[in-house]
Amino acid sequence: MVAVVRFPGTLDHDSAARAIHAAGGTAIAAWHQDTELPAGTTAVVIPGGFSYGDHLRPGAIASRSPIMDAVRRHADAGGLVLGICNGFQVLCEAGLLPGVLRTNATTSFVCRQMTLEVIDHDTPFTRGLTDTLSIPIKNHDGAWFGDPATARIVLGYGPDNPLGSVASAAGVANHAGNVLGLMPHPEEAVDPLLGSVDGLGLFAALVRA
Amino acid sequence: MTTTPLHRQLGLTDDEFVRIPELIGRAPSDAELVMFSLMWSEHCSYKHSRRLLRRFPTTAPQVLQGPGENAGAVDVGDGWAVALKIESHNHPSAVEPFEGAATGVGGIVRDILALGARPIALLDSLRFGTLESARSRHLFTRAVAGIGHYGNCIGVPTVGGEVAFDDRYEDSCLVNAMCVGLVRSDGMLKSAAFGDGNLLVLIGNRTGKDGIGGASVLASAELSEDDADKRPSVQVGDPFTERKLMDCCLELAGADLFLALQDFGAAGLTSAASEMAAKGGVGLDIDLNQIPLREAGMTPAEILVSESQERMLGLVAPSQLDAVIAVCTRWELDANVIGVVTSTGNFTARHNGEIVVDIPALALTDDAPAYDVPQIPADAPSPLNLDDIAAPDDLADAWRALLARPNVASKRWIYEQYDHLVGANTIRRPGGDAAVVRIPGMQRALALTTDCAERHCEIDPRGGGRATVFEAARNIACTGARPYAASDCLNFANPEKGNTGWRLAEVIEGLSEALESIGVPIVSGNVSLYNESPARAIYPTPVVGMVGLLEDARTSVGHGFVADGDVVILLGGGRARFDASEWVGDAIGAPERPDLDDEARLIAATLRITATGRVHSAHDVSDGGIAIALTESALAGNVGCHVQLAEDRRNDEVLFGESGGRILVTCAPDALDAIREAAADAPCAIIGTVGGDTVSVEIGSEIISLDLTDARAVYELTLPKAIA
CATH class of the missing domain: 3.30.1330.10 (PurM-like, N-terminal domain)
Structure with a gap:
């Protein structure tokens, strides 16, 4: 079962659960005040939103909530963790992923369909994915800032780098590859009715775990 | 030195002022006068348009809720209803475009929420002066930023709308927000209070001095050149609390824990509570000391008309109060019993043990004045003469x-x-x-x-x-x-x-x-x-x-x-x-x-x-x-x-x-x-x-x-x- 973590202000938990279902899996809710992941959890997704209203810094408060200790233990044991948008910000703030997410170069929220490049096919998430993915971005603080020499950049925006990420990074993994954060929203790309199913592969990876 | 009488400062006409003692049998207290001024304002009572609005077609087989509630609703099949409403936030946006537009979104979302409906889409209709005007560029860009800030943060997609620029909107921009929501037809909530002893529970933000008098001062009069005085009347939005309020109220509605639900809009508690009472034909006894305040030293009148955002007023059976409070606590929201339903028909408010307001709820709502507006037709238009319009060279x-x-x-x-x-x-x-x-x-x-x-x-x-x-x-x-x-x-x-x-x-x-x-x-x-x-x-x-x-x-x-x-x-x-x-x-x-x-x-x-x-x-x-x-x-x-x-x-x-x-x-x-x-x-x-x-x-x-x-x-x- 894939645990979907929910903080106050999380917005994409239902969409993430639907995406897990579309990938053939079962979603189970994990509440921010819980100290353990739900029994039977095999993988974790931290969906997007504005946890704690982005107060202080996006993801800063959520990264210190009780459930994150359980997520850290799961990750340390090699379990898969996918952080989407605010989930990516939370994972960076929690130190599970390198770098930080800064305010977009546009200084504005940007909602746009993007073509992502899969740079690293050698993670549990990206194995077998096509070289490009059509997935939308929608964020205000999505410019990844970190050291591209040491970080494992898995997904990129290519030459069109609208948010101003270092190395045009759209998604970054830990060195083991079992924790992935990305600013684009794969849960918005799992249904042909909405124009793309390119996000399905990332959820399929969680379901396989 | 002469001073303007209080009722005129509050926007009431002399004729309206004279009617109040006739309705309540005595001179109003200051707090009561403030309440009347807001409830009888154009913004709350539609006194200059109410008679004309009756013309609208409001019935059809699909209508489950017509005008009169916080929002309307239509049957979309399989037991589901779609709630919809559009509302203006023009005057606040002209004074402070970011917060004005943001709280316009917040307000319309709570109107949908008041039906127990989950908001699923937003649209915005905007009008500004031409973009050659620095003021209009400022209003436009800040209003868009405010709409985005609030809508993005509460997780309701802004899927459409329109904007136009014309010099005629240079001094009066328009910011209209529409929200659409989804609710089970048999679970749709109304706002009428009922049942002696049922409890009024205020959920959400604390009450402050923001938005005092917004309905009468801002929304029901022309803006003058000196709008700085009105700045304190603009509300400040907190979309994070709004999202929690949405999640919390939908959980409570889904568990059938609300008997009625109402949002706090223009005129704040005065409007929310008097409408609940008037619609239900009951009275309400409210203890203002039970309302959590953001700042000390607020007068009863200020508490009664504050337009602080992100607040909902639920009607709850005493036996279910503990369950309601538990859900609100889980969502980290304040929830306080502030009043009780009575059979008097009166809106009664107490402060420090003293009765500060005691008036028939209907006097505030149904007895509001209604005026005919002058019907002076404009001159008949004449068609353009094409010869007067230069043909382009290319x-x-x-x-x-x-x-x-x-x-x-x-x-x-x-x-x-x-x-x-x-x-x-x-x-x-x-x-x-x-x-x-x-x-x-x-x-x-x-x-x-x-x-x-x-x-x-x-x-x-x-x-x-x-x-x-x-x-x-x-x-x-x-x-x-x-x-x-x-x-x-x-x-x-x-x-x-x-x-x-x-x-x-x-x-x-x-x-x-x-x-x-x-x-x-x-x-x-x-x-x-x-x-x-x-x-x-x-x-x-x-x-x-x-x-x-x-x-x-x-x-x-x-x-x-x-x-x-x-x-x-x-x-x-x-x-x-x-x-x-x-x-x-x-x-x-x-x-x-x-x-x-x-x-x-x-x-x-x-x-x-x-x-x-x-x-x-x-x-x-x-x-x-x-x-x-x-x-x-x-x-x-x-x-x-x-x-x-x-x-x-x-x-x-x-x-x-x-x-x-x-x-x-x-x-x-x-x-x-x-x-x-x-x-x-x-x-x-x-x-x-x-x-x-x-x-x-x-x-x-x-x-x-x-x-x-x-x-x-x-x-x-x-x-x-x-x-x-």
């Missing part, structure tokens, strides 16, 4: 120039700042005729639009009212959805002056006639008057928010051309004219009054045509005429077209003239017979073919062409440049 240059007007150019700069996807239900994104949003968990989808033909309304308000409804309906029908329900936001100047009262009545008549002709009810709405300054009055701007129902979400039609070789068809018999058009950019001439039968026939034909399943694109011909409509479809599909148009007027008017009742449809050549058959009695002309990388129009011996790459650059860069 039609292609003119075309590009029209495409480069902010009113015509792409609105991508706006909607990319809005999360129009959250929830994973947005099938047709902003930029087309209407947005299409899947109803979560259902095969059906909703088409959503807001529209207004304000220049037409200025010249011929009856015709403009009709044109507004039909444009919305055509936008809905182009997606394949059936126009199903509407909400209206009537933005007008001072109705007591000049022809405005007459225009208000005529617009309502025009809207009503058109709505009746296509069987669409008004289920909710809002009126915003006094949108004028000493220098300028706005155009009559009756924004209609319309919801369409699409039986199968997979069948929605977009506005972009699809394939080389497709046939371009012009549906409808509208005659292109410059009167009131974007080309002339002014409310001049005498635009043709839309014919009710012709327009209804066109909409029915469009629905039959889209139902064939063989339509590749459909696009309403509106601002900028057929040249712009063709360009928009070509840009959206990234493929050009070649069409031939009759040389029945001067070529610039053929290209850029406007009229109601025209829709561009494309289909594969082998679908033509099916489309023609479906069009039946509606005019249906083949005008050209899709293909190539130019949009070219042949009129007589002249061919006018626009390169798609050039057109895209002009179309996409205009707005970013204009505000840079």
